[in-house]
Amino acid sequence: MITTTALTKSYKKVPVVRDVSLRCEPGTITGFLGGNGAGKSTTMKMIVGLVRPDRGTATIDGRPFVELPNPTRVVGTLLDASAMHPGRSGRATLTIAARMAGVHTRRVEHLLDLVGLADAAEKRVGTYSLGMRQRLGIAQALIGEPSALILDEPANGLDPEGIAWMRTLLRDFADHGGTVLLSSHLLHEVQATADHLVVISDGAVVTAGRLDDLLASSTILVRSPDPVALAAALQVARIDYVAGPGDALTVDVSGGRITTEVLASVARDHQVLLTELRQSETNGLEQLFFSLTAAKAATPQEAAA
Amino acid sequence: MTTSLSPRTLGIDATSSAPGPIPFSRLVRVEWSKATDTRAARWLLALLALSTAGMMLVPVLVPTSFDQTYASYLEVASIGQVILLPVVAILMFTGEWSQRSVMTTFTQEPRRIRVLNAKLAVSLLLGGGAAVFGGVVTGAGLGLAAASGRALEANLTVGAITGYLLYLLLNVLGGVAFGALLQNSAVAIAAYFTLNPAVALLGTVSTLVADWIDTATTWNWVLENDWAGHVPQISFSIVFWVAVPLAAGVVRTIRRDVG
Numbered sequence: 001m002i003t004t005t006a007l008t009k010s011y012k013k014v015p016v017v018r019d020v021s022l023r024c025e026p027g028t029i030t031g032f033l034g035g036n037g038a039g040k041s042t043t044m045k046m047i048v049g050l051v052r053p054d055r056g057t058a059t060i061d062g063r064p065f066v067e068l069p070n071p072t073r074v075v076g077t078l079l080d081a082s083a084m085h086p087g088r089s090g091r092a093t094l095t096i097a098a099r100m101a102g103v104h105t106r107r108v109e110h111l112l113d114l115v116g117l118a119d120a121a122e123k124r125v126g127t128y129s130l131g132m133r134q135r136l137g138i139a140q141a142l143i144g145e146p147s148a149l150i151l152d153e154p155a156n157g158l159d160p161e162g163i164a165w166m167r168t169l170l171r172d173f174a175d176h177g178g179t180v181l182l183s184s185h186l187l188h189e190v191q192a193t194a195d196h197l198v199v200i201s202d203g204a205v206v207t208a209g210r211l212d213d214l215l216a217s218s219t220i221l222v223r224s225p226d227p228v229a230l231a232a233a234l235q236v237a238r239i240d241y242v243a244g245p246g247d248a249l250t251v252d253v254s255g256g257r258i259t260t261e262v263l264a265s266v267a268r269d270h271q272v273l274l275t276e277l278r279q280s281e282t283n284g285l286e287q288l289f290f291s292l293t294a295a296k297a298a299t300p301q302e303a304a305a
Numbered sequence: 306m307t308t309s310l311s312p313r314t315l316g317i318d319a320t321s322s323a324p325g326p327i328p329f330s331r332l333v334r335v336e337w338s339k340a341t342d343t344r345a346a347r348w349l350l351a352l353l354a355l356s357t358a359g360m361m362l363v364p365v366l367v368p369t370s371f372d373q374t375y376a377s378y379l380e381v382a383s384i385g386q387v388i389l390l391p392v393v394a395i396l397m398f399t400g401e402w403s404q405r406s407v408m409t410t411f412t413q414e415p416r417r418i419r420v421l422n423a424k425l426a427v428s429l430l431l432g433g434g435a436a437v438f439g440g441v442v443t444g445a446g447l448g449l450a451a452a453s454g455r456a457l458e459a460n461l462t463v464g465a466i467t468g469y470l471l472y473l474l475l476n477v478l479g480g481v482a483f484g485a486l487l488q489n490s491a492v493a494i495a496a497y498f499t500l501n502p503a504v505a506l507l508g509t510v511s512t513l514v515a516d517w518i519d520t521a522t523t524w525n526w527v528l529e530n531d532w533a534g535h536v537p538q539i540s541f542s543i544v545f546w547v548a549v550p551l552a553a554g555v556v557r558t559i560r561r562d563v564g
Contacts, residue, residue: 049415050408050563066415069326077412083405087343099335100413102324124344140409 001026002075002148002181007046007056009039016042018204019056024181024196026147029174031194031211032183033289039203040183041079044152047181048077060148072101075148076141081133081157086126090117090136093125094143101144111139116165130157138166148179155189167193187289191215199289207288214285222263223248223276233270239263250280327414332423333430340397340427349393350431356385357439361446368450374458376465378446380528382439386473390435391480394428395493398484398554408563417559425481432477436470468530475524478547485554488561517541 002024009017017039024030034040045051047058049066060068060075068074084093094108112118115135125133134157141149149170155163170180170193184190190197191211198208207214224230227247234241234249239258241249251258260277267274340346364371364381371377398421401407414420451457480497487493501520508515508522515522516538523542526535 045563048412050411052560052562065412068415070324071415072413073324079408079412080405083408085339085343085400085404085406087345092338092342096335096338097409097413099331099338100327102327102331 001061002047002179004047004058005056007043007053007058009042009046009051009053016203020205022198024179026177026179027174028196029170029180029194030196030198031190032181032198033187033190034200035185038200040200041152044079044150044183047150070102072144072146074146075150076144076146078137078141078151078154081130081137084125084133087124089122089124091121093136094139097140097143103144107143111142115139131159131162134158149173151182153184154182155184187286219280220251220253220260220263221248221276221278221280222251222274224272224274226272229272233266233272237266248276332414332419333426336423336427353389353435354438356389357382358442360385361442365446365449368455373450373455375447375461378443379465379469382443383469383472383528386435386439387476390432390473390477391497392494393431394477394480395484395497396490397424397428398481399488399490399493402488403490411563418555421485421555421558428477428481429474432474436473464530468528472524472528475527482547482550482554485558486550518545520546
């Protein structure tokens with residue numbers, strides 16, 4: 001179980017993480033989704049005591065990480081696969097981790113096999129590709145037989161086969177009662193791996209919940225030959241909408257109050273002709289995520305213009 | 306990547322009791338490995354050994370310029386060591402920040418003071434090892450000198466040995482303190498090797514600096530086992546070069562966000 005309460009951190013008065021509260025249950029994989037610089041890594045580093053929060057707390061199995069007597073036996077971490085000594089071999093790196101955890105060095109060979117690095121074990125980490133370093137990092141995270149994993153962008157640098165392998169591994173870990181918190185800036189990656197989701201933007205959680213719930217279609221697309229009249233009708237009925245795609249309008253129905261029937265009634269009452277009325281194909285989560293990341297991506301361009 | 310990718314036992318055992326804290330002896334052994342298991346570390350230690358042995362040839366080959374005594378030979382042995390030992394010590398404390406592997410180390414043992422203590426213990430062990438090596442090389446050098454039919458004063462006193470050992474350890478501690486405080490290899494090495502000569506330069510105009518801060522004076526008293534009347538000056542030098550920067554370095558290491 002990984003829990004955080006109102007974690008908050010600023011660097012030089014610029015807020016990086018704001019009131020982030022998470023709860024990762026045993027047996028689940030929680031995806032921590034956000035664009036670059038959204039505050040995912042800083043949050044994870046606060047959970048494992050590498051960064052001191054300005055406010056808030058984080059616990060693993062009810063205890064702050066820094067109070068765990070031998071943390072790698074409880075929670076495995078992979079925060080930055082490039083932060084390994086390049087002059088040490090993969091096997092030596094894992095052997096150090098095994099000795100710190102106090103597990104038998106037999107486990108080093110087992111994990112080298114598991115992550116597919118047995119043939120490269122004697123090579124120096126400096127010669128590894130990013131994907132190989134990710135595999136070594138995953139092995140290092142697993143070395144102490146932990147019951148929880150905290151992984152920052154573990155799919156980075158992995159080839160498609162490696163990504164599929166990692167998904168299977170994490171699912172297996174969770175199915176055996178493990179707790180997984182993994183971050184990603186790619187929605188489809190999280191969708192394919194996680195069963196719980198926390199979306200973070202500008203340091204704050206914008207939405208969280210079960211993936212299935214969040215993925216349930218939550219918008220309706222309405223199209224009329226006279227979009228101006230349609231928009232006016234929706235405004236009168238106090239129904240929020242956004243323009244697009246094309247000349248259609250998209251209505252957020254996540255509250256459950258608005259259905260296709262409600263919209264059809266509004267159109268009839270205002271004598272607006274509808275040519276299309278259906279559940280949107282793109283789900284609300286995707287729209288939310290794209291609007292968040294698009295807004296972030298647009299900012300520097302506007303600044304440059 | 307021909308190995309099977311299918312995960313088997315992941316070893317999750319939610320019922321296992323939490324294991325005890327990491328014993329300090331284990332931290333020391335791990336830090337010892339880290340300090341000696343990379344190619345760069347081995348080159349540095351080999352260079353340390355070679356320079357110690359190489360320096361020893363000087364009084365053997367140029368006998369007129371050196372007292373042919375054990376103490377004098379030990380001083381020669383220390384010349385290269387007090388340049389390289391602080392570098393070894395600095396790298397012990399800065400290397401993991403530069404490689405960013407502190408991220409791993411401090412998640413393995415979040416009580417950072419214990420990691421620092423283990424690194425300090427390994428630094429002192431390496432310093433002690435260098436002293437033993439220097440003593441052996443010195444013995445060999447004197448043996449060579451004696452074989453050449455030279456008149457020697459083989460006056461090996463306990464004072465000469467402890468003075469040499471303490472002198473090396475003080476230089477190690479100076480490196481430890483700078484490494485712990487500055488946490489960047491290049492900056493710490495540059496600072497260590499510019500501040501010392503700068504103080505020595507100041508010492509030429511101020512006897513106060515020369516007698517109390519310049520390690521070329523104060524720590525040389527330690528090397529020469531010349532403590533009489535110098536204890537306050539030596540102590541002040543240790544506070545200035547070791548105690549204060551090390552204390553500040555411990556605080557900074559414990560508080561620093563690892564990014």
